[in-house]
Amino acid sequence: MRIPPSGAEMATLFGGWKDQVLTARKLLPEAPNYTADKLWSQVGLRIGETTRLDMSDLLWEVGPLDKVHVRIGKRSRRRGPKPRMVPPGD
Template structure:
């Protein structure tokens, strides 16, 4: 993609689009090219003979106040340190049940890749212990309107043990009835 391509795209294709759309698209392209330059510049040059360069320059950059945001996920050791420290604090925390609930929800999201809204929408009945080798979660409230809908998520990476501990040892400390249909997995 060259600066002339960006001129064509922002000048003709997105000409009548809202300014927020133009700004968002330009920032997405800029972020993508920053990622390519940081992580894959040498490999791309070796394979294609071309140097990675962002096509969004001063002339075709839409006006806006937001900065590019490159998100770098934490490493496995950092995640391990987080949950080890957090798990250690469970023994001395002031309110055990809510802290254990938050710990379990975060660990479950880390282990199986759920979004926050998906984890919040889970019910006790959504856990299918007998499906697959480890059991599965029935995620009924997926991402967005056109994104993923219902799906079955395997309880991998020790998520089955995390959930069993939470349900057997912690869930009963919340004032909720486990026999009630639609009882939330993570009650408030």
């Protein structure tokens, strides 16, 4: 059985990683990885869904919490990918 990390463990991981990104010699390789992992942990996006996101998929004006439009979502039994809207988290 796989037990997910606690909130405190996730805060420790991303807190240390954020400090590393801010002081990195090369920001460009570090920032996308940090952003993608933050999305995966808070929103529950799959890797394939994240790689297909565009800036136009971040809908800041939709609802009180904003939304991320996942256009190409997980495939559903023989019906193709299902689009969905998810809140972006913190």
